[in-house]
Amino acid sequence: MPEMNAESLSIPLTQGMLLAGVLFAFGLIGLLVRRNLIFMLMSVEIMLNAAGLAFIVAGAHWGQADGQVMFLFILTLAAAEVSVGLALVLQLYRHFQTLDADAMSRLWG
Amino acid sequence: MLNLLWLVPTLPLLGFLALAVAGGWFSRKTIALIGVGSVGLSLAVAGLVGSAFIGLSGTADRSYDQVLWTWLQVSGFGPAIGFHLDPLSLVMMLVITLVGFLIHLYSVEYMIEDEGYRRFFAYMNLFVVAMLTLVLADNLLLLYLGWEGVGLCSYLLIGFWYRDPANGAAAQKAFIVTRLGDVALAIGLFLLFTHLGTFNIQDLMTRATEQWPVGSSLAAIAAFLLLGGAVGKSAQLPLQTWLPDAMAGPTPVSALIHAATMVTAGMYLIARTHVLYSLAPIAQTAVAMIGAGTLLLAACSALVQRDIKRVLAYSTISQIGYMFLALGVGAWGAALFHFTTHAFFKALLFLAAGAVIQSLHEEHDIYRMGGLRQALPVTFWTFLIGAASLAGFPLVTAGFYSKDWILWEAWASPLGSPWLWGVGVIGAFLTALYSFRLVFNVFFGEAKAEVGSRPGLMVEGPLIVLAAGSLIAGFLEVPRVLGDVSLFSKFVSPVLPSFEATASITTESALQIITMLAALLGIAVAYVLFLRRPALVTAMTETAWGSTLSRFWIEGWGFDRLYDTWFVRPFLWVAQANKDDLIDRVYEGLAWLIRQFFAVLHRTQTGQVRWYAAVLAAGSVVIVALVVLS
Helix, strand or coil, X not given: CCCCCHHHHCCCHHHHHHHHHHXXXXXXXXXXXXXXXHHHHHHHHHHHHHHHHXXXXXXXXXXXXXXXXXXXXXXXXXXHHHHHHHHHHHHHHHHHCCCEHHHCCCCCC | CHHHCCHHHHHHHHHHHHHHHHHHHCCHHHHHHHHHHHHHHHHHHHHXXXXXXXXXXXXXXXXXXXXXXECCCECCECCEEEEEECHHHHHHHXXXXXXXXXXXXXXXXXXXXXXXXXXXXXXXXXHHHHHHHHHHECEHHHHHHHHXXXXXXXXXXXXXXXXXXXXXXXXXXXXXXXXXXXXXXXXXXXXXXXXXXXXXXXXXXXXHHHHCCCCCHHHHHHHHHHHHHHHHHCCCCCCCCHHHHHHHCCXXXXXXXXXXXXXXXXXXXXXXXXXXXXXXXXXXXXXXXHHHHHHHHHHHHHHHCCEHHHHHHHHHHHHHHHHXXXXXXXXXXXXXXXXXXXXXXXXXXXXXXXXXXXXXCCCCEHHHCCCHHXXXXXXXXXXXXXXXXXHCCCCCCHHHHHHHHHHHHHHHCCXXXXXXXXXXXXXXXHHHHHHHHHHHHHHCCCCCCCCCCCCCHHHHHHHHHHHHHHHHHHHHEECCCCCCEEHHHHHHCCCCCCCCCCCCHHHHHHHHHHHHHHHHHHHHHHHHHHHHCHHHHHHHHHCHHHHHHHHHHHCCCCHHHHHHHHHHHHHHHHHHHCCCCHHHHHHHHHHHHHHHHHHHHHHHCCCCHHHHHHXXXXXXXXXXXXXXXX
C-alpha cells in the first residue's frame, strides 16, 4: 500500500457538509413520502448517518477526535433505536395486518 | 379536696361522650340516668370543692390554680389547659352546676315524649361542660373555647326541633348575631396577647396595670373589643335581637342557656377582666350606658308580648341590662349577686312557664290562658314567687336585694349618677308591671283553655327548690339599714373590689323606699290594668298612638326590621347579584381562552406520524433560521 499523505486525502469541508446535507435531505424526504414503516425507519437511519457524517467531516477538518467519538455514540443510538423500532413495527404489523403508517392514525384530537 | 376541681367539667364530658357514642343502645331510663347523673355528680364535686375553698379562708389571695397540661409550647406561647378557682369562678360554678342539675332533672319528665331524648341530654351535658370551661379557665384561650362551645350548644339546642324551618332560622340567627361579637372578642384576645405576651388572665391583669396607664387608648380598644363579645353573648344593645327568637328551642334550654347561664357569660367576662375596664373609664361608661339602655328597651318590649316565653326572653335581656349597669358603675359584686339571684328566679319562671305550656297542649299565648291557679297549684305558687322575685317584691325576695344593691351603687358609686339610678328605678317599675301582667293573665281570671296533663313530681321538685332559692338567696347580702349582712360582698371582695359608699345612710334608706315603692306600684298598676279593668288596656291599645307604640314594642323597637333593611337584605342582594362570583369570572375567562386555543390547535393533531415529522422538520428549520439570522 503506497504511503498516503493526510493532506492529499482531505476532502474540503464544504463538500463533506454538502454531502451530509444532501443525505439528510434524502432521508427526510424518504421519511415524509414513504408510508411503509420499514422504509420510514430506513430513512431515519439515513438521516442519522448523515448527521454522523457531518460530525466526522467536521472532526477531520478541525483535527479533533470529538467528531469520531460523537459518531460512535450515534451508531450506538441508531442500533438501540432500530432494535426497539423493529420490535414496535412487528407488534404493529400483528395488530393492523399492514405496515401503512397512515392507517395507524387513531390517536388524534 | 380542691384538687378534685378537674372532675367538675370532666364528669358531664363523660356523660356527653357516653350518650353521643353509645346512647343508641340505652333505654330512656339509662339515658336520663347518665344525663342527669353526670351533672348531679358534678354538682356534688363542685359542692365539695366549694366547701374546701371556703375553708381556705386563712390564705392571703384566696385562689387555687390547677394546671392539667400545657396544650403546646412555642417560643413563649404556652397556653395551658388549666383552671383557676377564686370566689368569682366559684360562685359561677356552683350556680351553673346547681341550676343545671335542677333543669336536667326537670327535663327527664318534660322531654320524655320527645324522640330526640338522647340527643337532648347529650347536647345539654356538652353545654354544661363548655359553660364550666368558660368560667373556670385560667387563660383567655381556654375561656374562648368554652365561649364558642356554649355558642355551638346554643345553636344546636335552639334548632333542636329541626324539622320546622323556622327553628333552624332562629338557630342560625342566634349563631350569626353572636358571631359578630365573637369576632370582636377574638381580635381583642390577639391584641392583648401581642401587647402583653400572655393569655393567663391573672398575669394579663397585672401586666395591664403595669404597662398601661389609666385612660390609655390601647386599654380602651381592648376593653371595647371584649365588650363587643360580651354584648353579643349577653344579648345587649345593639346585638340583642337573637334572644327572643332563641325561644324556639325547648323550654328547659331557654331556662338553662338563654336565661340562667350562657347569656350571663358577657357579665362574667367583664367582671373577670374588670381591671382592664378600670384602666379604660370610657369603655366602662359605655358598659353602663348599654346596660341602662337595654334594660329600658327590653322592659318596654316585655310589656306587650303575647307569647309567655318571649315576655321572659325580653325580661332576661332587661335583667342582664341591670348586670351591665352594675358593671358599668364598678359594682362588680352587685352584678355577680344579681346573676346568682337571676339564675334562680329566671330559671324558675321558665320552667314554670314550660309546665304551663305543656299542660295546655303547647299553648304559648298568655291571652288564651287564665285561671290556672286552682288547676296547677304548685306551678302557680312557684311562678308567683319567681315573678315576685323578678319584680323585686320588697324584703322577702332575692330579686329585691340584688336589684336594690345595683340601684344603690348606681347612685352612690363614684362612676354612678342619679340618671343611671333613675333609669334603673323606671326599669324596676316596668319589671314589676310586666311580671305581674304574666301572673294575672295566666293564673287569674276565668279559665280559657282546658288543662290536659298535670306536671309530675320531677317537674315540680325542681320548681320548689328554685323557688326556695329565689327567696333565700337574697339574704346573703342585706343592706345596712335592713339588717346589714354582707356575706356575699365579703366573700367576693378579694377578686371584685368594692368602694366606700359616699352617700349617707339617710339617702340610702330614702332610695330604698323609692325602689320598694316602684316595685309595689308596678304590681298595683298590673293588678288594676290586667285583672280589674282589662278594658283600660284595650282602650289604650286602640288609640292611634297606643296601637303604633305597642306594635313597635312587640317588634322589639324595630331592630329586626332595621337590620333586615340595612344589613340582611343588602347582603342577600349582593349575594344574589354575585352568585356567579366575580372573581370566578377571571378563572372562567382563562379556561375559555384555553378552550379556544385547543379548538385551533387540536386540528394539528391528526394522528399522522409523517405529518408530525414534517412539522418537526419545519419547526427546526425555523428555529435554526432564527438563530442563524439574528
